[in-house]
Amino acid sequence: MVSQMAKYGADLDLIFAALSDPTRRATIARLVHGPASVSELAAPHDMALPSFLGHLGKLEKAGLIQSTKNGRVRSYQLTKEALLPAQNWLAEQNRLWQTRLDQLDEYVMNLIKEKDHES
Amino acid sequence: MVSQMAKYGADLDLIFAALSDPTRRATIARLVHGPASVSELAAPHDMALPSFLGHLGKLEKAGLIQSTKNGRVRSYQLTKEALLPAQNWLAEQNRLWQTRLDQLDEYVMNLIKEKDHES
DNA sequence: AAAATACTTAGCCAGATAGGTAACTATTGT
DNA sequence: ACAATAGTTACCTATCTGGCTAAGTATTTT
Known part of the structure; x- marks a missing residue:
């Protein structure tokens, strides 16, 4: 990888x-x-x-x-394949960032669920 | 575009x-x-x-x-979407290049076909 | 109030970058 | 042979970069 x-x-x-x-x-x-x-x-x-x-x-x-x-x-x-290293680097950062945003989503969902239990 | x-x-x-x-x-x-x-x-x-x-x-x-x-x-x-402009530029160049290589392939194929007819 | 923390600003320096002109080499056309 | 073409090489210059130190400002913390 x-x-x-x-x-x-x-x-x-x-x-x-x-x-x-x-x-x-x-x-x-x-x-x-x-x-x-x-x-x-x-x-x-x-x-x-x-x-x-x-x-x-x-x-x-x-x-x-x-x-x-x-x-x-x-x-x-x-x-041949000249631009691949640059593309790969950018794609990898993007992937990690999306992963992080997904985790954030999940975290926010949990907060909402907890709030539901309070009421 | x-x-x-x-x-x-x-x-x-x-x-x-x-x-x-x-x-x-x-x-x-x-x-x-x-x-x-x-x-x-x-x-x-x-x-x-x-x-x-x-x-x-x-x-x-x-x-x-x-x-x-x-x-x-x-x-x-x-x-948000910070890296997109760079990714898009690279992807576009890559796309154009692939297109060109495909055309080249086709051109070479035609050459081969013509050669077949000669013999 | 004083000290510590978390930057910020100002100014210096060596080396890289992006441009230029002038002069040179190697091929090709007449 | 000579002229024209296609690069190439050798410098020169102004500006940008990436690093530094020293000193300044604004917020905590004690």
Whole structure:
């Protein structure tokens, strides 16, 4: 269960940090539709190429994307199951929180029942 | 569909940035079990109180947690549906990606079929 | 009234981030 | 061969981050 999260090498710090920037989220959102070259990815962003390369670098370091170079063009693609560690963490917190709210419900129900016995 | 995401005021930049720090993720993970005071939350983290307050501040600005003060103690709790915007974004990207992979599958299948006809 | 508790605020510092320009390398097209 | 294209590398700068200490405020507790 817990070890399942360790399976995905790149850690949550880097993944969430990578996702905290709109340029980088937009790049992910582009890549879910298929691979693209550096300049294709950079085009929509009003920013010098070297600046944009920094973003690609962070996405890659976080393990979210991968690249290969053919001739002079480098092609990027989404890493398989890239987003799972983040999704798993969020889902787990959500699950624990729901569990807690259920317990709270039960607790409140008991309070009501006790009150009924008083009267 | 898209407007659903706008419902949650605090934006993804702040939410993902808030989640990119281990101290802050641990604080969320603590709060899913129920509310706690500043010093209770700070206790496990080897860090001066003012430093830790900075983390709480970011979680609060991101809309992930809320607080109320009773006398001299301030109590924090998780915001209802706090994690949904992040979960929704990730789920949507995942969905689009799966859709794309399915199309790719179909495309490959067609290639194979064509090859069969050649022979 | 004084001491202890529970934050809060103000200000400092080192390192990371997000942007930029300029100059360079490697491929491809003419 | 030369020009154009596609990245890449090397810096520079301003701002944000995450940590700190010191000092201040507001509530209990004794």
